[in-house]
Amino acid sequence: MKIPVELIEKYNVPVPRYTSYPPANFFGGDFETDDYLVAVEESNKKEPQNISIYLHIPFCTQLCLYCGCNTHITKDQDMMKHYMEALKTEIHMLNKLIDHDRKISQIHWGGGTPNVLPAELIGEVMAIFNSEYQFIDKPEIAIECNPALLNQAYIDQLVSFGFNRISLGVQDFQEKVLNAVRREVPEIPISELVHMIRQHVGVSVNLDFIYGLPYQTVESFGKAIEKAIAINPDRLVTFSYAHVPWVKKAQKKLEDYGLPAAEDKVKMFEEAWSLMTNAGYVPIGLDHYAKPNDDMAIALKNRSLHRNFQGYCTRETTGQVYAFGVTGISQLEDVYAQNARTVKEYIDTVESGSIKIVKGYSLSETDKIIRQIINEIMCNQYLSWAQIADQFQTTEKSLKKLLDFKESKLDDFVADDLLTYTKDEIFITDLGRFFLRNIAAVFDIRLEGSVKKFSKSV
Structure with missing residues (x-):
């Protein structure tokens, strides 16, 4: 597929990403904690009845300069343990309001870098859901991982906790690119990590890439995708880098290296599209690719794909989203609600026996x-x-x-x-x-x- 330059010039204008509607920058501070708690109880009567859980782990050992996520840079293990105790407390608070006859269809751990945590802390949280809730027959239990912080033992532990999808944030294979954006270079090759994951029957793997970063060219990104295809993941994701330095000031530093022009980004997209579709992957929306027998590819064929802040999902795994952790955004049928902005504010509020909602929206x-x-x-x-x-x-x-x-x-x-x-x-x-x-x-x-x-x- 070739995208004419004149169309790029015509349509390259600021528009929402539409991970929600209305977008998050329409949420207001007049929506408060009591509004959210009422909405949680009311959500038990709404469709979809399935429960989707999002857990936000903000911690990273260093800041990747492209990052647009809500992160907290630290290596303080005591802080992480403290945060996870607060997370468990918040879950228990909300558990009292959610009808346990409803079933969990999806659990997603995002960040930040969830696998910066000691694995046993993740296991303690998963044990709460496994002991207190029922699950649909084929739930999606997913976690985002930095491959530089992953090994065989950690993968084995994740699988023992019930995870059946692991997303590796590769971003690029070139060390020059990773160093420029301050992303750790994995010691274990991605192909070996995927092999470790694949040793567990029923566990699928995503490889995530970003295009539009310093030192990337159309040729180099094409080679990265060819290498990814050879590794043979179940899904591939190619995110277009969103340069928003007015929101994330650290992104401004990437301008010192130079960023690919919009025309080159389009050519990267075209090259990735061509390589992946020729390899048999099915394009999903803007940036995802899946094997033809993947649930998402089947859902697209049946026009039953859905999307939330965590990404694309099928109607079967779609649920009202209950978010836990700092800045987590719940997506209920009638409302959106975002948790406390900082780790300290989040922990202090939960330890005082309440939940802090800083902004939200009633639809x-x-x-x-x-x-x-x-x-x-x-x-x-x-x-x-x-x-x-x-x-x-x-x-x-x-x-x-x-x-x-x-x-x-x-x-x-x-x-x-x-x-x-x-x-x-x-x-x-x-x-x-x-x-x-x-x-x-x-x-x-x-x-x-x-x-x-x-x-x-x-």
Whole structure:
């Protein structure tokens, strides 16, 4: 697939990433802890009934300069133990409000770097969920890992705790790139780590890469993807580096090395797309690739993919998300809520016997409609007005009026071969996948006149 330069210039504008709708920068401080606790109890009556758990581990031993996550740089083991005690306490607090007849479909450990923790601390938390909740038949229990901090013994322990998916944040194979962005270089080759994981039946592995970093070229990134394909992971992810130094000041330092131009980033995307699709991987949304027999590839074929802050998932593993830990964002049917901002604030609040919500958002019916439309576009590259109307018990005419939607808003996308449509359906083309954020923004009635800042789409 080749992406014309003129389209890059035309559509490379700031738009939300749409990991949620509305995006997190619309959350407000007027949403408080009591609002969240009421919403948790109310969520027991809402769909989906499945429970999705997110645990945020903020700790990293050093700061990767590209990072846009909420992190706390430390090697203090006592602090980590203290934090994990607070995490367990928070879980027990929320356990009292969640209906235990509901089942867990997904647990995701993110960060930061979850595997910076001693494995036994992870096991203690997993034991709470395993002892107090039921699980669906095939839950996804996943953890993000820095490969530089991983070995056979640690992998074996993770599997013993119930993890069945391990994501390795490779980012790039070149030491020159890793050193520039201050990412630790793994001592154990990625291929060997994957072999260690694969020794456990039923445990799948993701390899995650970032393109748009210093010293990366189209040729070098292509070689990285070729090497990744040879390792044969179940899923591959190629994230486009989002340069937002006004949010993450450390990113400014990357400008000293020089960053690839937007045109080169597009060529990296094209090269990765070509290599992975030729190798039999199925493109998922903007940045994921999966083997044809993978649950996500099957879900895409059935137009049943979903997305939350943790990434893509299937309808079977989709649940209302209950987040634990500092800055964790819960995504319930009716509300979003974000935990305390700093490790100290989080620990102090939990130890005082309460939960600290610093900001959140209560969704209106209109928000839920737009959220579902954007989810269909971002995940399934498809939209049926009839399905949305049926889901929200309204009419197609009322939906379009609510969104002030006119088919003329799609004219440019059609002319540029990014989508096709009929009276009832919209189909995103392969070329259109690269501009999903731009297409989704057409349905976002909050964008017009907004002063919020977003990263550019390319």
